[in-house]
Each structure stands twice: as structure tokens, then as C-alpha cells.
Amino acid sequence: MMDVVIIGGGPGGYEAALVASQLGGRVTVIERRGPGGSAVLTDVVPSKTLIATAEVMTTLRGAHELGLRLNGAEDLAGAFRVDLAAVNERVLRLAAAQSGDIRTRLEAEGVRLIEGSGRLDGTEWVVASTADGEERLRADIILLATGTTPRELPAARPDGERILTWTQLYGLSELPKRLIVVGSGVTGAEFASAYNALGADVVLVSSRDQVLPGEDADAGRVVQQVFERSGMTILSRSRAHAARVVGDEVVVELADGRTVTGSHCLMAVGSTPNTAGIGLESAGVELDERGYIRVDKVSRTSARGVYAAGDCTGVFPLASVAAMQGRIAMWHALGDAVGPLDLRTVAANVFTAPEIATVGVSQAELDSGAVTGHAVMLPLHTNPRAKMRGIADGFVKIFCLPTTRIVIGGVVVAPIASELIEALSLAVREKLTVDQVAESFTVYPSLTGSIAEAARRLHSGSLESVTY
Missing domain, CATH: 3.50.50.60 (FAD/NAD(P)-binding domain)
Known part of the structure; x- marks a missing residue:
């Protein structure tokens, strides 16, 4: 043994x-x-x-x-x-x-x-x-x-009360009046989304042009638009330099000299x-x-x-x-x-509202020429089930190889993207073609209908990269 x-x-x-x-x-x-x-x-x-x-x-x-x-x-x-x-x-x-x-x-x-x-x-x-x-x-x-x-910044050490890591948030007994979230990656975006929905005034400090820089650019754009429409303040191209507690407040100093004041600060700047x-x-x-x-x-x-x-x-x-x-x-x-x-077969999800789910090849790989393929993006607002549920934001995106039309990746932005991505994950894993995905039965009306519809739009053998 x-x-x-x-x-x-x-x-x-x-x-x-x-x-x-x-x-x-x-x-x-x-x-x-x-x-x-x-x-x-x-x-x-x-x-x-x-x-x-x-x-x-x-x-x-x-x-x-x-x-x-x-x-x-x-x-x-x-x-x-x-x-x-x-x-x-x-x-x-x-x-x-x-x-x-x-x-x-x-x-x-x-x-x-x-x-x-x-x-x-x-x-x-x-x-x-x-x-x-x-x-x-x-x-x-x-x-x-x-x-x-x-990960901790030397000039912004968490104290577990006002300056927090994501492991310390669950000790809070009252909703922060104003929560400053430093970091717009997956962790920062998820907590910013959650606390914003719970009713906190949220300020998201992002060092990049838009939130979730590591995700599909179209998906990040949709999430940022939803964040801003819901009242969240996003400070783009802003890097936090330090954070300190002043009385009952936290003052976050930005690299350009500006300061942001809130009741609490979440440091979401990665891991070690x-x-x-x-x-x-x-x-x-x-x-x-x-x-x-x-x-x-x-x-x-x-x-x-x-x-x-x-x-x-x-x-x-x-x-x-x-x-x-x-x-x-x-x-x-x-x-x-x-x-x-x-x-290449790993399905990942960002639990913001809406969610972002991905699998396989990315749009960035197609755009850079690292992978040759075709793409189609279908907005969810045309989907009948989405209309019934009041879903206005989101899309389905599918990538396939040029000749064989084998599905090599996909992106879903929707309230339940983590559930919807399974169909594309299975297609990537089993090397299904867009025709095989398109010919599968989907319930009408359903959000999965948009996956089959996007696959149908990739059917034509002469199709170039298309965005709808």
C-alpha cells in the first residue's frame, strides 16, 4: 500500500x-x-x-x-x-x-x-x-x-475592520455606507457587483480602461455599462497607492494624487x-x-x-x-x-450581474491571429425568453474553425451564464461542429435558443468573421 x-x-x-x-x-x-x-x-x-x-x-x-x-x-x-x-x-x-x-x-x-x-x-x-x-x-x-x-499593498495593510481583504468581509454586521473596491479583476468586480446590488454605495478603482481586463472585451464592456447604469462609480485608469483609516472613514490615495473617501475599503489586488x-x-x-x-x-x-x-x-x-x-x-x-x-476545455465564470462565462479560444486570440477562426455574436435582447424576463443586457458568442466548423470556444453574458455555458463547453470538449450544435433541439422559449441560433449563423461555408 x-x-x-x-x-x-x-x-x-x-x-x-x-x-x-x-x-x-x-x-x-x-x-x-x-x-x-x-x-x-x-x-x-x-x-x-x-x-x-x-x-x-x-x-x-x-x-x-x-x-x-x-x-x-x-x-x-x-x-x-x-x-x-x-x-x-x-x-x-x-x-x-x-x-x-x-x-x-x-x-x-x-x-x-x-x-x-x-x-x-x-x-x-x-x-x-x-x-x-x-x-x-x-x-x-x-x-x-x-x-x-x-496580496497586500505595503501602504494599505488590512486591519479587518475598515480596510479588508475578501476573507474578512464576512465579519461585517452592517452594510458599508460607501465601499471602495480596489481592483477590477474577477474578485473586485464580483464583490463590487454584489455590494452594489445589496444597496451599498460602491466606488470601483480600476487601473485599466474598463473592468475585468482579463475577460472578453465585449463582455467587460457590457458589465461596465450595467455597473455604471446601476449607480456604481468606476474610476478607470486609476491606481491605488495607499489606504489609511481616518476616524470612521478610509481614505484611499491614488497614484495621481487624488483621494477617495469611504466607510470601508476592500483590497482585491490579487494573491500570493x-x-x-x-x-x-x-x-x-x-x-x-x-x-x-x-x-x-x-x-x-x-x-x-x-x-x-x-x-x-x-x-x-x-x-x-x-x-x-x-x-x-x-x-x-x-x-x-x-x-x-x-x-482549452475549462469553463470559467465571473459571478457579476450579469455573469460572464467562457470556454476555449478567446476573441483576443482570434484578433491577434494566434488562432484562425470565425466568430458570431448574438445579443440576448432579441431572445424571446430574455424579453419575457426583462433581460436587456448580454450576448452569446461562438468561435469555430474555418473549414471544419468545429466549435473551439465561446462566451455567454447573461444572468445565468454559468449554467448556459455547459452546452458550449460540451461542444468544445467533444469537438462538435456548429451544424451539430445548431441541429440540437432547444426548448422554445429559452435562453439556450440563442446558442443554437448563433451556431446556425456560423453555418455558411464562406462566412467570414461576423458580429450581429
Whole structure:
């Protein structure tokens, strides 16, 4: 029986543990926060639970256009008050419940859980540091799934009360009067969207021309227009230099000398990998220039018998990718059938309102000539179901190869883009042609009808790149 020791119990760690146990390994997971790690307890699960609450408020604000009225109130959303303490209590309760479910599953599979932190002692031993002291664990296979920590600016250190990281937001008991969000990437945009929907006055500080610079440009443009229309203040081409607490306020200093004042400030300026001080260098585990663990497509590091998965690898900061990296690592290490990680098939989602979902090749790759293909973009406002639901913003975009018409990518911007992208994800994974997508039956009326319609518009063999 092979001894498998996993440092980190997030998606990469616990999914790897389940596979290793099923394949006959004797598995130990070392985790300092609890089963599920940061993804479950402070990051993904809490943030998406908060966003789900914000979505309800967004729906209520659109109720008036649908003809819904509340006696004595002009605005249906105005009849509700956000009890942030209750919202956050529910958020943390659900995160703890999810962690408990993971613990139950791991224990049922015979996985040993150690509460503490781990470090390498060579490539065959792991030292677990717990409240009761240290324990040395013999390991035939080691998986590193240590995750990341919110990045901090030297002149804007979070205090957990006024200047916050995204892991500290759930301690708030009252809705911020004015929330300054520094950073317009995925994390910043998601929290700005959520708190804006909950009723906070939000100022989003973006160093780029528009929000979500790493996403499809058309999608980012739609989201920014929705943000601005909803009353959010966006400071484009503005870089935060420092933040300080002054009484009951936070003053954010911008690089150009301007200042922005609010009641609270969320620092969403990226993450740093948890790779320091855990014995990687002495074990021969190579890091890149940013401190992330270098891995190949089957999750191997440069040290024999040592694998890595998740955000600490810097491959793709998604829980789904971390989980797949962990599974692939164990399949490979324990001799099961395995294929390399294929990032072209990864579906990703930004949980703003509206959401942005993507898979495969991007518009930027087509525009730069890195990939040759055709594209079509179909606005959602022409979709009958979208009209019925009062959806005015969003689109479906599909990319295909010129000759074979195989679908190689797509973008969906819609309230439930995270659900709609599955059709395009399957098409990319299975190398379906636009004709095959177009010929599939969709319910009428439905938002998925726009996916089939976009595919039909890519049918013509002589079609060049088209935008509608």
C-alpha cells in the first residue's frame, strides 16, 4: 500500500485524497483551516453565497418593469432591508456545513485528517505541525495543495475592520455606507457587483480602461455599462497607492494624487502563493519567478514523487481546475489511466450581474491571429425568453474553425451564464461542429435558443468573421 500525504485540504487536496483512497492508497491530509480549505471556508463558497443573496435584490429591482407592485411601496426592492449580520451568519453557516460534508466523505473513504500545517523534509517525509506538536509522516507520494493568500499593498495593510481583504468581509454586521473596491479583476468586480446590488454605495478603482481586463472585451464592456447604469462609480485608469483609516472613514490615495473617501475599503489586488517556508527549495521543488510551483500537465513538480495542484501552481485559479489537477496527480502517481490537463476545455465564470462565462479560444486570440477562426455574436435582447424576463443586457458568442466548423470556444453574458455555458463547453470538449450544435433541439422559449441560433449563423461555408 502506497503512503500518500497531501498538504492542503482544498479542492485540489480533498479531490486528490478521494481518488488516492479509491485506488488503494493510505492517505493523510494536512489542513490548517478545515476540510475544503480556503475555497470552502473563506473564498469561493462564502462569496458565491453572498452573491446569490445579491441576485435576489437584483431581481426585486427589476420587478417594477414586469408589472409587479407592492401595496404602499413604489419600489419592490425598497420594501426590503438588508440585514448584513444575518446574511453573513448564513454565509458562514453554509460554508461550515459544506466543510463538514467534505469531512464526512473523506472519513468514510478512510482518509486520515490532521489539523495543522505541513512542510517537506526531503521528498519522502512530511512534517505535520499541530497544536500537540510535530509528527513525521513517511510518504511515497506527496501532493502540495497549499493555495494562496490575498496580496497586500505595503501602504494599505488590512486591519479587518475598515480596510479588508475578501476573507474578512464576512465579519461585517452592517452594510458599508460607501465601499471602495480596489481592483477590477474577477474578485473586485464580483464583490463590487454584489455590494452594489445589496444597496451599498460602491466606488470601483480600476487601473485599466474598463473592468475585468482579463475577460472578453465585449463582455467587460457590457458589465461596465450595467455597473455604471446601476449607480456604481468606476474610476478607470486609476491606481491605488495607499489606504489609511481616518476616524470612521478610509481614505484611499491614488497614484495621481487624488483621494477617495469611504466607510470601508476592500483590497482585491490579487494573491500570493503559499509556498514559502515549507521546505520546497531543499526538496528540489522548483518555483517560478512569482513563487508559484512549476508543474507539468500531469501535476508533477521537478522533485520525484512530489506533485502539486491548485492555486499554488498558478495554472488557472479555479476550484474546478484545482480539483482536476489533484485527480490527475493521483491517477498518474498510482498508475491509473490518465490524460494531461487540457486548459482549452475549462469553463470559467465571473459571478457579476450579469455573469460572464467562457470556454476555449478567446476573441483576443482570434484578433491577434494566434488562432484562425470565425466568430458570431448574438445579443440576448432579441431572445424571446430574455424579453419575457426583462433581460436587456448580454450576448452569446461562438468561435469555430474555418473549414471544419468545429466549435473551439465561446462566451455567454447573461444572468445565468454559468449554467448556459455547459452546452458550449460540451461542444468544445467533444469537438462538435456548429451544424451539430445548431441541429440540437432547444426548448422554445429559452435562453439556450440563442446558442443554437448563433451556431446556425456560423453555418455558411464562406462566412467570414461576423458580429450581429
